[in-house]
Amino acid sequence: MNLKIQQFVIIITSLLFASCRDTPTILSQIDAKHxxxxxxFVGIDSIEIFVAPYRERVNQTLDSTLAYAPTTLTKTDGEYNTSAGNLMADIILEEASPIFKSRTGKDIDFVLMNHGGIRSTISKGKVSARTAYEVMPFENSIVVVELTGKSVLEMIDFLVHSKRAHPIAGMQIVLDANNSLASLKIQGETFDVNKNYFVATSNYLVTGGDNMGFFKELIGTTDTDYLIRNAMIDYFAKVDTINSPVDDRFYKQQ
Structure with a gap:
């Protein structure tokens, strides 16, 4: 009797185990609708009502005036440096420097960004968080890399021959009439090829964006975990008026 009960239990258990096994799912058909x-297109009223307060709050936050621009800033108003490019590079130098200093005890020497990363002008008038989103719609963050003097010279050669006003800050590049490097200063001091320099840039450029191959030779990297767009918003919030003229940070002698 006990043997029959054991056999019965084994059979039932086996059946239950078999019924619990996952059966493979096979895709039999895909339907698509355009x-x-x-x-x-007509919105759905119930969804519109639900979303409305969130949309209103987001727009209020984005459109609140943070600063004022007395003139329009663009990335096309200079040959070697531009008003919008100078502003972006200067903001990164100012906002990222305290973060890098607190984490490493060292200073950022200069900034290099890319001309194509500026996606909009800053129109004359009020400047808001939405302005920052328009200028920098990407989720790019500020990264500080350590480069040798040799790599910095490769960077300068790239800037000279790129024919684009890539934003820089903390350095001055002067070309002679033949487009050769006449002078290079970093933080007001003459460039030293035997020295390493800390360069603030974007994670996009460090990973090969815009063909800036000299970043492949970096010695070390410090990620600030600070979005460029957020740095812009923080800067706008603490200044009253935004002034960023085309200047002599990069020019050609006549």
Whole structure:
């Protein structure tokens, strides 16, 4: 009798185990439907009502005036440096320097960004958080890399021959009439090829963006965990008026 009970239990257990096993799922069909979303699209009232307060709050935050620009700043108003480019580079130098200093005890020597990273002008008038999102819509963060003097010279050669006003701060590049390097100063001091320099830039450029190959030779990297856009917003919030003229940080002698 006991043997029959054991056999019964084994059979039932086996059946239950078999029924609990996962059966493979096989995709048998994919259906697709084309939905046109244009000016004729009608929103769903219930969703619109639900989203409205959140949309209102976001717009209020983005559009609140943080500062004022007395003139329009663009990335096309100079040959070697521009008003918008200078502003972005200066902001990164000012806002990221205390973070890098607190983490490493060292100073950022200069900043290099890319001309194409500036996606909008800053129009004359009020400047808001939305302005920062328009200028820098990407989730790029500020990274500080250590480069040798040799790599910095490769960087300068790239800037000279790129024919684009890539934003820089903390350094001055002067070309002679033949487009050769006449002078290079970093933080007001003559460049020293035997010295290493700390360069603030974006994580996009460090990973090979815009063909800036000299970053491949970096010695070390410090990620500030600070979005460029957030640095812009923080800067706008603490200044009253934004002034960023085209200057002599990069120019050609006549």
């Amino acid at each position: 939905l046109v979303i244009d000016s004729t």
